[in-house]
Amino acid sequence: MSQSTNVLRQPKPFYMIFFLELWERFGYYGLQALLAVYFVKQLGMDDTTSFTTFGAFSALVFGLVAIGGFIGDRVIGTKRTMVLGALVLASGYLLMGMADHDHHLVYLALGCIAVGNGLFKANPSSLLSKCYEEGDKRLDGAFTMYYMAINIGSFISMVLVPELTDRFGWSVGFFTCTLGMILSVGSYWFLRSWVNGIGSAPDLAPVDMKKMVLVLAGTVAAIFLSAWMLQNLTVAHVLLAAVSSLVVVIFLKEIIASKGTEQKKMIAALIMMLQAVVFFVLYMQMPTSLNFFAINNVEHNILGIAIxxxxxxxxxxxxxxxxxxxxxxxxxxMGNSGRDLSMPMKFAIGMTLCATSFLILPLGAQFANAMGIVSSGWIIASYFFQAIGELLISGLGLAMVAQLVPQRLTGFIMGAWFLTSAAASVIGGFIASMTTVPSSNGAVDALQTLPVYAKVFLEIGLAAAVMAGLMLLTAPLLARMINGDETIAEQAATAH
Known part of the structure; x- marks a missing residue:
């Protein structure tokens, strides 16, 4: 039976998950908008330390998602893990609002946020994938609309939270993030009946109290461990490498155990996840180098309106x-008419647009005024190209996992998808630190910083362009693997 092309015609649980994710992301992106600047202005870090600490925090945020996905799939259930994560996140934002200049409380708060996000993040998308039957043509559209929920929440918070912080202080900004989490939990609580009968196997069974107690104890331990690692970044990087290696080994083991078309699809998924690491390195420049570029070298207005x-x-x-x-x-x-682009081709086009988003910034630097200030039109255009590229890569990454990975592994592999962000966060933090220059008594000279930003953004753009070219060349082969068609070698063997 043909599926409707009306993207709003989705299963009922979709709308509950949409608002759950919207308000959770409101909280997280409000924090992300402020954090690197907060490190510098409130905690007295230099730019380099701020970027590398932010990179390590982001690595923990994304790196723990694979564990949360596993807990949701196999231990206490998708929905229970999701609610626990939301409550831990709310605690973290509340502690941030109370921290002021207290470094230890800040690190404890960030530990809560990293662990809470790890528990939460993979499970709404895993739950959403279970609302659709295999082959449902609405799935790409559903995940794109789901991705829009993330961005509605982040847009509202990135406009509102910095403004409230400017007017009333850091505490009010972080308390506003807490409010987002309260709304997220509330939306689930009042609409939870919509997902009755949907979830992982543990969701459909009575609560195993022994497992629940172990998860709660592990959550508390993980919070303190994360807080400690953020103060010992070398340890954090080593642990990330160990976790990444373990996840890749498990993924490879599952690939080897699979056969035929299922195996080819999982190989294609692994290759596309590795490609996505490059995208996430670019994405991590937004709260770090691009943010400080906007502060130091871009006119502070849009269409003449001061911001x-x-x-x-x-x-x-x-x-x-x-x-x-x-x-x-x-x-x-396009899916209903049989003319849709393959997912690998969408990834490749997305990377091309992301490369463009960075390559236009050094061009804009050539038109800076005598004070070293660039028109805001250049960064508006840069964000446009990056956003469309993001939709084609990160926005479809979850749909890619849902389509290519067996349901028994959905939560875990969605966690592995977010682990690509963790690896990229560390790399992105180091790359962002290349844009820092010494300040004089806390003041930044725009004429001194402009050529530094232009050089680093040009190098980032060129590296992304090379990756985009490779992705365009390999997209047809990956598409054949995903579609289960014979490879060229198999066709040659058949001919003989």
Whole structure:
């Protein structure tokens, strides 16, 4: 039976998960908008330490998602893990609001946020994938609209939270993030009946109290361990490498155990996840180097309206909100007519657009005024290209996992998808630190920073362009693997 091309015609649970994710992301992106600047202005870090600490924090945020996915799939259930994660996140934002200049409390709060996100993040998308039957043409559109929920939440918070922080202080900004989590948990609580009978195997069984107690104890231990690692970054990097290696080994073991088309699909998924690491390195420049570029070298207005320069980050979700319904409609329309682009080709086009987003910034630097200040139009355009590229890579990454990975592994592999962000966060933090220059009595000379930003952004753009070229060349082969068609070698063997 043909599926409707109306992207709003989704199963009922989709809408509950949509608002759950929207408010959770409101909380997280409000924090992300402020954090690197907070490190510098409130805790007295230099830019380099701020970027590398932010990179390590982000690595923990994403690196723990694979564990949360496993707990949701195999231990206490998708829905229970999701709610626990949301409550831990709310505790973290609350502690951030109370921290002021207390470094130890800040690290404890960030530990809560990293662990809470790890428990939460993979499970709404895992739950969403279980609301659709295999081969449902609405799936690409559903995940694109789901991705739009993320960006509605992040857009509102990236505009609102910096403004509230400017007016009333850091505490009010972080307490506003806490409010987002309260709304997220509330939306689930009142609409939870919509997902009755949907979830992982443990969701459909009575609560195993022994497992629940172990998960709660492990959560508390993980919070303190994460807080300690953020103060010992070398240990954090080593642990990330160990966790990444373990996840890759488990993934490879599952690939080897699979056969035929299932195996080819999983190999294609692994290759595309490795490609996504490059995208996430680019993405991690938004709260770090791009954020400080906007503060130091971009005029602080849009269309003549004065803005807080931190708010330029909201351009990313703004463009995504505008483009998501259009792309979702096109996916459904092209899918029903049999003319849809393959997912590897969408990834390749997305990387091309991301390369463009960085390559136009050094061009804009050539038109800076005598004070070293660039027109805001250049960063608006940069965020536009990056946002569309993000929709084609990160926005479809979850759908890619849902389509290519067996359901028994959905939560774990979705966690592994987020682990690509963890590896990229560390790399992205180090790359962002290449844009730092010494300040004089806390003041930054725009004429001194401009050529540094232009050089690093040019290098990032060229590296991304090379990756995009490789992805365009390999996309047809990956598409054949995904579709289960014979490879060229198999066709040759058949001919003989």
């Amino acid at each position: 807080n320069p931190v708010t330029f980050q909201s351009l990313n979700p703004f463009w995504i909100m505008l483009a998501s319904p259009v792309l979702a409609y096109l996916y459904n329309r």
